[in-house]
Amino acid sequence: MVKVVLWFFFILPWISLFLLNNSVIRRYIPVALFATVVNTIMYQIAWAYDSWKYNETLFWWDNVAQIHAVNGVFGVGTIWIFYFTFRKFWIYLVVNLIVDCIYSFGFRALWKKLKITTGYGNLSPLEAILIMTIMAIIFYVYQMWQEGLIGRENENSVKRVT
Template identity: 70%
Template sequence: MVKLILWSFFLLPWISLIFLHKLDNEAIRRYMPVAFLATIINTILYQIAWTYDWWKYKETLFAWDKVAQVHTVYGVFLVGTIWIFYFTFGKFWLYFIVNFIVDCIYSFGFRALWKKLKITTAGGILSPFEGIIIMTFIAIILYGYHKWQEGLIDTDSKG
């Protein structure tokens, strides 16, 4: 049962991109760079979490993904970033609020579910509130990066 949940967190987001492609065939190409940056940042964050015992995964999809789990970092987080940017980019406050709500659902909902299903250890020193602060900070970085990527931030100093 646990493996089925983990596989669904990995595969269903990727399958959902079929629908996004039908809505806007350029959206995946447009938002993939920011999704890759989110993945890199999350991979580093998960390595820090492992080192400082913020949480540890007991159940993963593969033997080699104990530190940065495939089902979250390379599944729901990566694809979720694309969807959130698709619906909210260009409206910072909407982006911020949607991201905050999703972060709260993850921090208070899924982290509790992972502990109940014994996917993660019951311990860990990072509180849900601290997790939300970190994720909010990352969300702001991602938004700024994507504005730069889209050419909306002028870095030309010719004046």
């Protein structure tokens, strides 16, 4: 049963991408990959500081950075959130807060109930929400930079000087 839940959280998000246009996926895949790398680092930090430990994993090698979360829900979820909210920062922030609350108060409790994670950990749900909100802002700035919305002024001023 637990493995089915983990596979569900890994595969279903990827299947959902069939609902999007290829140009949307190409547009937001860089920020999704960036989010995956940052989330992997954050999972490694959480593991080192005993924020949580996993009892159940999809593979023998994903005890630290869970594939179902980092490469499934978070990675693909980033694409969906940007698709619906990019260039509307406050809506983006509110949507992220809602998703982060669902994760922190809902899924973390579900993981503990299903014994996917251990019952202990020193990271409170509110601390997790704060960390994820800071990361979401970093991802938004990254996407702005990726689309050339940050840095154009600097390029123009350099061209005028030279």
